[in-house]
């Protein structure tokens with residue numbers, strides 16, 4: 001392995017002949033080197049000689065060390081497990097099938113460990129990962145041979161001191177990211193991939209996806225209903241029925257349902273609503289460009305639609321021209337790009353061939369990256385930001401303005417996916433579609449409000465936020481809370497972009513959080529039932545951090561109490577400011593109308609007044625700044641025009657919010673001023689020091 005220090009705390013290792021087409025080239029990610037430098041120099045985090053690589057039989061064998069207590073996180077969008085040590089996976093882009101086996105929407109070959117560093121395998125192949133599961137004969141810390149007859153500690157999964165990865169190629173690039181903390185390793189990884197996206201401000205508002213066969217009038221009627229009922233709405237999504245044909249697609253408006261799309265877009269614009277269009281990429285023989293694109297199709301079809309080889313520049317040009325001309329220029333705000341994952345029986349098989357000469361496997365692993373990159377360019381050309389949905393991504397895709405979703409619908413697992421997304425530079429929405437009960441509807445809704453995209457996807461159900469009358473008011477209040485928190489969310493995304501800090505992330509990335517995973521034997525199963533009974537791990541997979549200082553602990557339908565693990569330091573109730581604990585496990589009673597949220601000591605949450613739509617360019621909003629606890633606090637408030645890419649040329653501002661206690665014991669808040677040339681949309685500022693509020697709820 002040849003190592004090269006390519007940025008402070010970032011090393012590239014090469015072994016053999018690394019393939020030219022890989023995750024980073026597919027994504028064309030541009031590292032933000034100045035931002036990485038600001039994280040400082042750091043030594044190579046492990047003994048270099050302990051990382052081993054071998055070429056054998058046209059494959060690359062990689063081995064990375066693990067210490068005894070070291071914990072492993074990452075490997076993309078897992079839905080059930082946070083801790084990955086001991087797991088075996090084949091990283092393979094796929095629709096999640098209910099098991100964390102590597103087949104998922106974004107099987108990112110990146111992991112971080114509790115020793116504070118990260119490893120990324122830059123390969124567009126299916127990778128076999130043994131994340132601390134194999135025991136080597138040549139190990140310096142081998143598994144102990146135990147006598148099963150007499151030793152109760154005997155286990156079917158003996159100790160392993162290595163992560164081993166098999167790359168089916170004659171060489172590969174490996175990147176190592178130093179910390180020193182796990183969060184800093186994740187930050188370096190994210191910044192190396194260009195940093196996270198800053199959505200347009202409207203992207204952080206509420207979005208509704210309408211029934212798949214809605215027509216133009218129904219869409220407008222729905223928008224009016226939101227307005228009349230006082231529910232916020234920023235963008236509305238059309239599902240397959242906007243097209244004349246779908247599965248496969250014409251990408252052309254259906255003239256009976258949408259006789260005048262330009263007028264629709266215009267009317268929506270007047271109402272401050274952006275339009276999002278569903279597609280999957282597969283081309284109907286009736287699409288206007290079907291013939292022209294013919295030289296660039298793969299050998300197999302998806303739902304009888306041709307699969308364009310979007311790794312080829314000529315194909316890209318022909319393909320996206322229709323999107324540019326018919327959708328983006330008239331004012332469509334974004335896409336939902338579906339089915340770029342897909343079970344094997346839907347998608348092209350691995351025996352498919354493509355005109356670029358890339359293997360079907362390579363396109364499978366990177367198709368999500370290609371469509372995100374190429375579609376977001378259409379908006380960038382117009383100097384307009386977009387924020388859309390996609391069902392597959394991979395390493396390299398951190399900066400794309402897309403949020404992943406799927407068809408699976410387990411609420412708890414949706415939250416585990418949200419937690420895991422933050423380890424791998426991904427954004428995930430636990431979208432609400434329909435529910436068995438009003439209680440479940442509200443519980444699901446509460447979590448979309450604390451996620452990267454606050455969305456109802458009613459493509460099949462036709463649900464609305466108010467569909468369950470018993471909780472319609474509570475839902476409205478939650479949606480308005482999302483809007484009030486817009487300045488907090490917007491700054492959190494700016495921190496993702498400029499510093500690489502994931503806006504939604506696992507507790508493990510938070511200082512002062514430590515919890516040993518307990519190995520528990522499944523006591524209910526006997527030797528007869530399962531002679532190789534595996535120890536199961538108990539882990540915290542249902543609470544997470546949102547933005548700089550909030551801890552979110554969702555309640556799931558049917559629960560009346562739950563436990564919350566608080567990191568060290570004092571924590572306060574978000575709604576009342578009351579002290580709740582310090583480095584301990586607390587039990588809380590669930591209130592139907594609230595999702596439990598806790599704030600770090602000194603935490604600051606800037607709010608705006610609840611609007612039905614995100615503030616537009618140059619639209620002023622007043623700030624109400626909440627401060628929690630007993631310690632002084634700081635918050636970096638970010639602002640820009642909210643819609644363009646001008647921030648990339650320095651047209652943005654950071655304002656320091658500071659809260660201190662003066663010598664007379666009174667709290668005082670200040671906010672720094674901005675130069676005249678810099679964007680500043682803040683009007684009046686008021687302060688709320690929660691420690692003086694005695695349990696009132698200023699969030700109402």
Ligand code: GAL
Nearest residue numbers: 239240278338406407457459
């Ligand atoms: C699914 C997708 C759904 C919806 C549907 C429309 O594949 O996950 O959210 O868009 O297609 O046919």
